[in-house]
Amino acid sequence: MVGVHELDQATELDIMLTRMQELVIQFIKQGQDEITPVVKYRSPEELYKAMDFHLPLKGTGIEGTFDLVKSTLEYSVNSWNPRFMDKLYAGTNPIGVIAELLLAVLNSNVHVYQVSPVLTLMEISVTKAVASLLDMGENGGGLLCPGGSASNLLALVTARNHLFPSIKSEGYFPRPFNPASAYGKLIVFTSLHSHYSIDKSAQVMGLGTNNIVKVPVDAIGRMKVDELERLIKLSIEKGETPFFINATAGTTVLGAFDPIRAISSIAKRYKCWLHVDGSWGGTAVFSDRVKEEKDWFDGSGLADTFTLNPHKLLGVPLQCSMLVTPHKAHLLFAQANSLKADYLFHGNPYDLGAGTIGCGRRPDAAKVFLAWKFYGQQGLGDRVDKAIETAQRFTNMVRERPHFKLVVDPSPFLQVCFWFIPPKVTVDISHITRELHRRVNQSGEFLVDHAPLRDVPDFFRIVINAPTVHLRDLERLLVAIEEANASIDWETINIT
Amino acid sequence: MVGVHELDQATELDIMLTRMQELVIQFIKQGQDEITPVVKYRSPEELYKAMDFHLPLKGTGIEGTFDLVKSTLEYSVNSWNPRFMDKLYAGTNPIGVIAELLLAVLNSNVHVYQVSPVLTLMEISVTKAVASLLDMGENGGGLLCPGGSASNLLALVTARNHLFPSIKSEGYFPRPFNPASAYGKLIVFTSLHSHYSIDKSAQVMGLGTNNIVKVPVDAIGRMKVDELERLIKLSIEKGETPFFINATAGTTVLGAFDPIRAISSIAKRYKCWLHVDGSWGGTAVFSDRVKEEKDWFDGSGLADTFTLNPHKLLGVPLQCSMLVTPHKAHLLFAQANSLKADYLFHGNPYDLGAGTIGCGRRPDAAKVFLAWKFYGQQGLGDRVDKAIETAQRFTNMVRERPHFKLVVDPSPFLQVCFWFIPPKVTVDISHITRELHRRVNQSGEFLVDHAPLRDVPDFFRIVINAPTVHLRDLERLLVAIEEANASIDWETINIT
Numbered sequence: 001m002v003g004v005h006e007l008d009q010a011t012e013l014d015i016m017l018t019r020m021q022e023l024v025i026q027f028i029k030q031g032q033d034e035i036t037p038v039v040k041y042r043s044p045e046e047l048y049k050a051m052d053f054h055l056p057l058k059g060t061g062i063e064g065t066f067d068l069v070k071s072t073l074e075y076s077v078n079s080w081n082p083r084f085m086d087k088l089y090a091g092t093n094p095i096g097v098i099a100e101l102l103l104a105v106l107n108s109n110v111h112v113y114q115v116s117p118v119l120t121l122m123e124i125s126v127t128k129a130v131a132s133l134l135d136m137g138e139n140g141g142g143l144l145c146p147g148g149s150a151s152n153l154l155a156l157v158t159a160r161n162h163l164f165p166s167i168k169s170e171g172y173f174p175r176p177f178n179p180a181s182a183y184g185k186l187i188v189f190t191s192l193h194s195h196y197s198i199d200k201s202a203q204v205m206g207l208g209t210n211n212i213v214k215v216p217v218d219a220i221g222r223m224k225v226d227e228l229e230r231l232i233k234l235s236i237e238k239g240e241t242p243f244f245i246n247a248t249a250g251t252t253v254l255g256a257f258d259p260i261r262a263i264s265s266i267a268k269r270y271k272c273w274l275h276v277d278g279s280w281g282g283t284a285v286f287s288d289r290v291k292e293e294k295d296w297f298d299g300s301g302l303a304d305t306f307t308l309n310p311h312k313l314l315g316v317p318l319q320c321s322m323l324v325t326p327h328k329a330h331l332l333f334a335q336a337n338s339l340k341a342d343y344l345f346h347g348n349p350y351d352l353g354a355g356t357i358g359c360g361r362r363p364d365a366a367k368v369f370l371a372w373k374f375y376g377q378q379g380l381g382d383r384v385d386k387a388i389e390t391a392q393r394f395t396n397m398v399r400e401r402p403h404f405k406l407v408v409d410p411s412p413f414l415q416v417c418f419w420f421i422p423p424k425v426t427v428d429i430s431h432i433t434r435e436l437h438r439r440v441n442q443s444g445e446f447l448v449d450h451a452p453l454r455d456v457p458d459f460f461r462i463v464i465n466a467p468t469v470h471l472r473d474l475e476r477l478l479v480a481i482e483e484a485n486a487s488i489d490w491e492t493i494n495i496t
Numbered sequence: 497m498v499g500v501h502e503l504d505q506a507t508e509l510d511i512m513l514t515r516m517q518e519l520v521i522q523f524i525k526q527g528q529d530e531i532t533p534v535v536k537y538r539s540p541e542e543l544y545k546a547m548d549f550h551l552p553l554k555g556t557g558i559e560g561t562f563d564l565v566k567s568t569l570e571y572s573v574n575s576w577n578p579r580f581m582d583k584l585y586a587g588t589n590p591i592g593v594i595a596e597l598l599l600a601v602l603n604s605n606v607h608v609y610q611v612s613p614v615l616t617l618m619e620i621s622v623t624k625a626v627a628s629l630l631d632m633g634e635n636g637g638g639l640l641c642p643g644g645s646a647s648n649l650l651a652l653v654t655a656r657n658h659l660f661p662s663i664k665s666e667g668y669f670p671r672p673f674n675p676a677s678a679y680g681k682l683i684v685f686t687s688l689h690s691h692y693s694i695d696k697s698a699q700v701m702g703l704g705t706n707n708i709v710k711v712p713v714d715a716i717g718r719m720k721v722d723e724l725e726r727l728i729k730l731s732i733e734k735g736e737t738p739f740f741i742n743a744t745a746g747t748t749v750l751g752a753f754d755p756i757r758a759i760s761s762i763a764k765r766y767k768c769w770l771h772v773d774g775s776w777g778g779t780a781v782f783s784d785r786v787k788e789e790k791d792w793f794d795g796s797g798l799a800d801t802f803t804l805n806p807h808k809l810l811g812v813p814l815q816c817s818m819l820v821t822p823h824k825a826h827l828l829f830a831q832a833n834s835l836k837a838d839y840l841f842h843g844n845p846y847d848l849g850a851g852t853i854g855c856g857r858r859p860d861a862a863k864v865f866l867a868w869k870f871y872g873q874q875g876l877g878d879r880v881d882k883a884i885e886t887a888q889r890f891t892n893m894v895r896e897r898p899h900f901k902l903v904v905d906p907s908p909f910l911q912v913c914f915w916f917i918p919p920k921v922t923v924d925i926s927h928i929t930r931e932l933h934r935r936v937n938q939s940g941e942f943l944v945d946h947a948p949l950r951d952v953p954d955f956f957r958i959v960i961n962a963p964t965v966h967l968r969d970l971e972r973l974l975v976a977i978e979e980a981n982a983s984i985d986w987e988t989i990n991i992t
Contacts, residue, residue, distance in 0.1 A: 171704025
């Protein structure tokens with residue numbers, strides 16, 4: 001066994017990187033052949049037996065660690081496999097891996113410029129460039145946050161502190177304690193189909209989930225603007241203070257894009273902050289074709305803040321999320337969020353940490369920066385276009401196949417949502433979906449998801465994202481669902 | 497130029513990893529020789545000229561990207577250099593790099609078990625093992641969060657929602673709006689020297705920074721427990737509701753450990769949640785010697801929540817922070833934080849995301865899990881012991897040297913804080929510190945920090961962390977400060 005402390009760090013890492021490279025390349029090849037399953041699924045109980053999760057007193061060094069690395073690869077989901085269509089992220093790509101390796105070696109922190117000069121300028125450059133794609137003008141820019149939920153939380157906190165600065169120091173408890181405070185009860189508006197991180201952020205902030213008004217959506221899942229206005233008026237009549245509207249660019253389940261320009265008019269009229277949660281669909285703005293042919297980003301420059309997650313649609317490794325704004329980003333976020341922390345911040349405007357909710361921060365911007373340099377905006381846009389085209393073709397495939405029924409036709413974006421409805425069966429469709437889903441996933445051939453939605457039975461939600469996903473895989477998925485159905489006698493099965 | 501789309505992903509990554517390995521090993525060797533500076537410092541203006549931050553329409557492929565990787569390494573801080581002593585983190589180590597590479601290749605997400613089975617069990621195992629080191633009993637466990645500030649925020653939100661469940665849905669605005677609500681004005685207690693993330697979290701939550709009571713500290717920076725009780729009583733007399741006490745294990749500037757057991761008695765008496773922010777000092781619990789010889793962790797099992805950042809003292813790559821609790825972790829965090837998000841969470845108790853503030857989450861637990869397997873608890877503890885010993889020796893070195901004066905003697909933990917006081921000089925000591933600091937850092941030979949503290953002039957704060965830091969480097973630092981001083985005529989210099 002090679003000892004832990006006998007080698008200098010460079011030599012030790014050299015040996016380990018060489019071994020790791022072999023494992024990594026093998027893993028990717030397995031992910032992209034047509035035989036290997038997406039995952040060798042084990043329940044927690046089985047997995048505790050298959051692997052050693054005990055944390056030892058004495059180290060196991062290189063050999064023990066590589067045994068562990070191998071079994072981690074063996075029992076993990078292989079997201080390089082295009083048949084992983086379960087979530088809104090897919091596998092990454094070579095430049096993604098290289099970028100993470102670079103960040104690992106630098107082990108840097110983008111709170112102050114002094115310790116991360118290059119990575120700070122990458123963050124400033126890439127958020128400015130994204131803001132520019134969103135037509136946010138020359139003051140546009142932003143900050144990276146540890147995930148879409150964190151970006152949405154930063155947006156809400158920034159909006160609240162910007163509109164009601166006294167809350168930062170006094171909280172919701174003005175001195176002297178006065179129920180008829182200057183602002184009253186703060187209300188958030190977001191669509192019925194928006195992501196739950198808006199609710200979570202509001203509850204974190206002490207606004208209360210009951211003070212989030214859910215605006216109805218139209219037939220394809222977009223916020224109804226007339227309903228938004230009606231509900232805002234109602235709230236004002238009740239003496240409340242509407243202050244924040246969240247529009248969604250690419251909803252989580254169906255993939256709908258709320259009409260930003262129309263919502264922006266309402267926001268202006270009622271002096272609300274307009275945030276767009278584009279965690280899923282926001283990076284479609286990299287595609288010039290999308291900007292020409294779709295209205296998804298019409299009015300994007302009118303938003304006050306906008307969340308985008310390059311770690312979803314662009315294949316940048318998790319986590320990579322940003323919050324951009326047309327209002328001078330550094331000033332906006334720092335004024336809303338900074339506290340005097342003299343030990344760390346010595347007044348440098350390049351010290352980006354002052355505008356964040358956290359303190360230390362991973363340099364996630366470098367990953368989207370490097371992907372952009374590597375593929376160009378066009379290459380990233382091509383990836384988006386390809387996913388849209390594949391989703392359209394798959395939608396057609398589902399429409400034409402007997403017993404399959406689309407939830408929304410055509411699919412608004414990259415999620416293809418459908419039921420399989422066996423003929424002459426009286427069992428509840430939600431139960432059928434869940435049982436078929438369980439069987440399809442258990443084989444490991446595919447990893448797909450099912451989803452509920454108000455008022456309709458649960459359905460399959462297939463996410464088209466990876467550029468490697470192929471129509472023959474998608475056809476095979478439909479066959480796998482049919483095969484699972486054929487193996488079940490619905491009238492006698494005990495559904496768990 | 498090798499084209500972007502001409503190679504399959506495995507081949508492309510294979511080529512890039514081979515090139516990357518050479519650059520990485522060279523970078524580490526440079527970091528650990530005695531000649532290369534910590535950083536080739538460039539101001540933002542200079543750096544914009546030295547590197548190309550333009551984001552192109554067309555991709556630059558492998559060649560263009562590697563030019564960029566090379567210049568990123570060239571102008572970044574080399575944290576492998578033991579003379580990087582600026583912040584509470586240091587460089588990582590080989591297993592840290594390998595762990596990040598593994599996570600990059602997996603590109604996984606620990607929100608639900610289905611997509612990250614191995615990484616989920618690693619998180620459960622490692623948080624249980626850490627809770628056990630903290631004497632939290634058999635129910636102990638926790639969650640990883642994207643940084644110490646995020647862990648502290650999760651602790652505050654969990655405490656608030658656990659103690660006052662109605663706030664989750666109603667916010668601080670009970671229906672009907674009633675100033676004499678069940679809870680009143682919520683007050684947080686923390687020491688004068690605690691980290692600003694407590695303040696930031698409270699402002700995010702709408703508690704208001706003015707409702708954070710700063711408890712005085714003793715001569716070496718520990719919270720005064722009698723003052724804590726006096727201030728809580730005062731708050732109750734004013735009709736407020738004290739609910740949260742933050743004790744710090746390893747303060748940011750001086751490195752003091754608040755007495756947990758004594759604070760815990762107060763917390764129990766006044767029905768407050770006891771949180772320990774051990775972002776910096778918490779992982780010293782890996783050292784058996786610390787647990788035997790110091791009282792730092794006396795009573796740690798009595799805390800309700802405890803933050804630790806393996807990315808600081810243990811050399812795990814940034815970000816790696818956890819919040820542990822003796823109260824059944826899954827139930828506690830999920831009850832306090834989960835919302836119904838049926839599309840994602842289908843009721844599996846191994847779906848850890850339900851207890852977090854975010855949604856998707858990096859599998860950061862795997863990094864500390866792998867470091868623990870590689871080095872063992874003993875190896876990680878040895879690292880802590882070595883840092884403590886080096887800090888003690890460096891403290892002695894500073895004490896004995898003319899014109900240097902320790903801010904606290906002996907240094908409570910791993911920060912050695914001192915002034916250089918030139919004889920017969922009338923200039924303000926803070927100015928002297930800042931000017932000497934600027935000159936020492938500008939050479940790139942060292943990267944160290946200076947810090948302010950209430951009531952005393954700014955001083956040097958040297959953080960001992962990396963196991964590679966050597967006493968001769970520390971002696972050389974003192975000489976470099978003396979040389980910088982010798983080059984200045986303090987009475988005539990214009991200090992910026």
